[in-house]
Amino acid sequence: MEPQIETGYPPKAPWRVGDIEIVPCSEHIGAEVRGVDLNALTDEQFAVLHDAWLKHLVLLFRDQRLSESGQLAFSRRFGDLDLAPKDQNGRPELPDFPEMAVISNVVENGRAIGALGSSEAVWHIDMSYNPIPPKGSALYALEVPPSGGDTGFLSCYAAYDGLPEALKRRAEGVTIKHDATLNSTGQQRTHLEPAHDVRTSAGAVHPAVHIHPETGRRALYLGRRTNGYVTGLSVADSEALLDELWAATTRDDIAWHHQWRVGDLVLWDNRCAMHRRDAFDPGARRVMHRTQIKGTKPCN
Numbered sequence: 001m002e003p004q005i006e007t008g009y010p011p012k013a014p015w016r017v018g019d020i021e022i023v024p025c026s027e028h029i030g031a032e033v034r035g036v037d038l039n040a041l042t043d044e045q046f047a048v049l050h051d052a053w054l055k056h057l058v059l060l061f062r063d064q065r066l067s068e069s070g071q072l073a074f075s076r077r078f079g080d081l082d083l084a085p086k087d088q089n090g091r092p093e094l095p096d097f098p099e100m101a102v103i104s105n106v107v108e109n110g111r112a113i114g115a116l117g118s119s120e121a122v123w124h125i126d127m128s129y130n131p132i133p134p135k136g137s138a139l140y141a142l143e144v145p146p147s148g149g150d151t152g153f154l155s156c157y158a159a160y161d162g163l164p165e166a167l168k169r170r171a172e173g174v175t176i177k178h179d180a181t182l183n184s185t186g187q188q189r190t191h192l193e194p195a196h197d198v199r200t201s202a203g204a205v206h207p208a209v210h211i212h213p214e215t216g217r218r219a220l221y222l223g224r225r226t227n228g229y230v231t232g233l234s235v236a237d238s239e240a241l242l243d244e245l246w247a248a249t250t251r252d253d254i255a256w257h258h259q260w261r262v263g264d265l266v267l268w269d270n271r272c273a274m275h276r277r278d279a280f281d282p283g284a285r286r287v288m289h290r291t292q293i294k295g296t297k298p299c300n
């Protein structure tokens with residue numbers, strides 16, 4: 001049977017379907033989609049976007065004007081949505097929109113209006129510490145700082161394809177526990193015990209290489225580095241293998257870094273892309289709305 005996506009993807013040159021133009025942002029990941037209003041998407045346009053998403057892993061839509069309902073409706077085109085994490089007090093950040101998370105450093109009346117502050121967020125796959133991580137995330141920019149806070153994305157297909165053969169074989173034979181105790185900015189999650197021993201601390205186990213359920217392509221699935229654990233190995237051997245895999249993965253040549261503008265919506269495929277965020281001035285405001293589409297268990 002022909003693979004759904006042939007080797008050589010993503011397309012390297014801009015391509016077009018009708019009024020929609022898709023312009024690659026880098027060699028391995030990311031494309032800007034021009035000519036669509038996400039508030040008024042037809043079924044035909046959605047089919048083009050879905051195809052482009054699978055090919056380019058991350059899509060950027062500029063100059064959008066999305067209400068909360070508009071972002072939710074767009075995100076639901078891709079599937080049912082996960083509920084957003086609760087705030088520190090166990091409440092949804094936006095009670096009227098429980099599927100929408102606020103990612104922000106802004107504090108109003110002594111209360112953080114969202115999560116993740118202003119510090120660096122390390123490379124990660126969203127919620128891979130859960131048994132069934134989301135298949136995609138959509139992040140919409142309402143307020144952005146004058147500089148900093150860029151989001152980097154890297155292709156986990158290219159990371160896998162680029163592994164030396166021997167390392168590829170080793171990765172294919174193992175599973176990794178993805179740490180649940182720290183968030184992507186390194187803060188301890190208060191409802192969990194700190195990871196005193198990575199062999200027993202909280203997290204979900206996934207194959208280190210999985211097969212993307214829609215494209216059939218193999219992708220390295222590392223999640224996050226800190227407190228990761230290759231199951232069944234000694235901690236020392238696990239650390240050594242993880243260091244080797246991460247060193248081979250976090251390469252500039254397979255990454256793309258996005259500088260945000262107000263009105264940008266970025267949609268990434270959480271099954272084959274990792275992301276990180278640069279720190280920014282804590283005195284500047286950054287407010288983003290995030291929705292996440294329900295996924296399936298990573299399998300190989």
Ligand SMILES: [Fe+2]
Nearest residue numbers: 125126184275
């Ligand atoms: Fe994230």
